[in-house]
Amino acid sequence: MANDTVTDEPPETAFTRRDALKLTGLGIGSVAALGVGVGGVRAITNGAFSAGSGDPYELWHDWASLSGVERVVAAGVLACNPHNTQPWRIRAAADTLDVHSDPSRRMPLNDASGREHFAGLGCAVENMVIAAGAAGLTTKVTLFPDGLASDHVARIVLREGGSGQDRDLAAAIPYRHTNRGPYKSTPVDLAGFTEQSSRIDGARVLWITDGAARERLGRLYVEATEAITADTAQSAEAFTWFRSSRGSIDQHRDGLTLDGQGLGGLTLFAAKLLPAQSRKDGDAYWVKATREVHTATAAAYGVIAVDDVTDRTAQVNGGRLLARMHLTATALGLGLHHMNQITERIDRDTAAGNPDVFSARWAALLSRPASTGLLSFRIGHPERTAGLSPRRSLDDVVTG
Numbered sequence: 259m260a261n262d263t264v265t266d267e268p269p270e271t272a273f274t275r276r277d278a279l280k281l282t283g284l285g286i287g288s289v290a291a292l293g294v295g296v297g298g299v300r301a302i303t304n305g306a307f308s309a310g311s312g313d314p315y316e317l318w319h320d321w322a323s324l325s326g327v328e329r330v331v332a333a334g335v336l337a338c339n340p341h342n343t344q345p346w347r348i349r350a351a352a353d354t355l356d357v358h359s360d361p362s363r364r365m366p367l368n369d370a371s372g373r374e375h376f377a378g379l380g381c382a383v384e385n386m387v388i389a390a391g392a393a394g395l396t397t398k399v400t401l402f403p404d405g406l407a408s409d410h411v412a413r414i415v416l417r418e419g420g421s422g423q424d425r426d427l428a429a430a431i432p433y434r435h436t437n438r439g440p441y442k443s444t445p446v447d448l449a450g451f452t453e454q455s456s457r458i459d460g461a462r463v464l465w466i467t468d469g470a471a472r473e474r475l476g477r478l479y480v481e482a483t484e485a486i487t488a489d490t491a492q493s494a495e496a497f498t499w500f501r502s503s504r505g506s507i508d509q510h511r512d513g514l515t516l517d518g519q520g521l522g523g524l525t526l527f528a529a530k531l532l533p534a535q536s537r538k539d540g541d542a543y544w545v546k547a548t549r550e551v552h553t554a555t556a557a558a559y560g561v562i563a564v565d566d567v568t569d570r571t572a573q574v575n576g577g578r579l580l581a582r583m584h585l586t587a588t589a590l591g592l593g594l595h596h597m598n599q600i601t602e603r604i605d606r607d608t609a610a611g612n613p614d615v616f617s618a619r620w621a622a623l624l625s626r627p628a629s630t631g632l633l634s635f636r637i638g639h640p641e642r643t644a645g646l647s648p649r650r651s652l653d654d655v656v657t658g
């Protein structure tokens with residue numbers, strides 16, 4: 259994956275300009291001084307003044323004004339998805355939407371079992387179901403209509419005559435973003451999730467709220483993050499999905515960006531002034547953020563549990579429930595940050611034939627077999643508004 263300004267890229271959640279962190283300790287005047295001359299040019303080319311605007315972001319702004327099948331399909335494209343790979347191809351007719359996996363967008367080292375890829379497709383399916391339901395349509399979803407080995411992941415048949423369900427969740431679609439910033443210490447009232455947590459057959463949510471368990475899980479996340487960054491091949495694969503300049507965002511319209519890393523406004527601005535940095539420095543920042551921000555400020559963790567994480571249908575259904583959880587969090591004003599380092603390492607170790615160092619502790623935290631813990635995330639009251647992530651245009655992903 260080409261990237262114009264760097265030769266090497268950081269893993270998901272990583273932020274590539276270590277020097278910007280140092281700038282957080284500087285005064286506004288110092289940073290402003292950097293903004294003139296060469297820094298000012300970099301600020302423009304790296305999108306310091308155009309975050310969240312322009313073609314890669316237009317779907318977020320236009321979604322509410324779309325109608326009919328286009329609005330339903332666009333809801334799918336705005337779904338959360340792993341590393342913002344946007345792993346879908348969608349065939350749209352008046353009353354039928356066929357969702358296909360795009361195998362060229364899989365990440366075999368970071369997602370060896372494909373659980374995230376197929377969960378991401380499930381997220382898109384569910385966003386479409388929610389948008390259709392709120393628009394007064396009924397939906398009939400058939401997973402893998404051509405068999406489990408097929409790329410044809412789902413068929414959604416739309417009919418008139420729905421009761422307009424899921425309006426609150428649909429209204430949250432253009433406001434839902436992954437929030438990787440710090441969360442406040444205020445506890446989260448999980449009652450708001452109850453109605454949604456049993457909406458998808460075969461998938462459920464386990465909550466980890468107890469302080470001691472959160473600490474243990476936090477340590478496991480940090481250890482898994484360290485293991486990913488120590489694995490050059492896995493880290494390098496993730497790095498190919500980081501878009502560090504505005505030019506590469508405009509070119510690819512996918513992947514992770516500085517705007518999505520949950521940085522404070524001044525730090526983000528400073529990061530855009532500075533040259534992109536190496537994969538290793540980005541990795542070091544990611545480990546630090548996982549320890550000092552992500553796990554340190556998680557008010558609660560959620561785990562999407564299924565009967566068997568290797569089952570394709572369970573992966574898609576787990577993603578469908580995840581999409582509902584994320585939209586519910588948005589509707590409740592909560593931040594949600596997907597965090598899958600532990601399961602990425604479990605799958606990587608299994609595929610590579612390495613000793614399994616995470617499953618036993620993952621299972622102990624879940625109080626059930628590791629083979630049932632599909633995906634995980636943290637939630638909390640966010641301190642910062644999350645940035646928008648780019649999306650490819652409907653023309654790029656939808657065929658008639």
Ligand SMILES: Cc1cc2nc3c(=O)[nH]c(=O)nc-3n(C[C@H](O)[C@H](O)[C@H](O)COP(=O)(O)O)c2cc1C
Nearest residue numbers: 271338339340341342374377435436596597598647
């Ligand atoms: C199945 C799945 C796994 C994900 N895993 C992670 C993760 O481990 N770390 C992370 O920071 N974000 C993760 N994400 C969030 C995506 O990176 C994010 O959805 C994507 O970049 C698009 O951004 P948005 O959610 O703000 O629209 C995951 C999302 C999905 C659906």
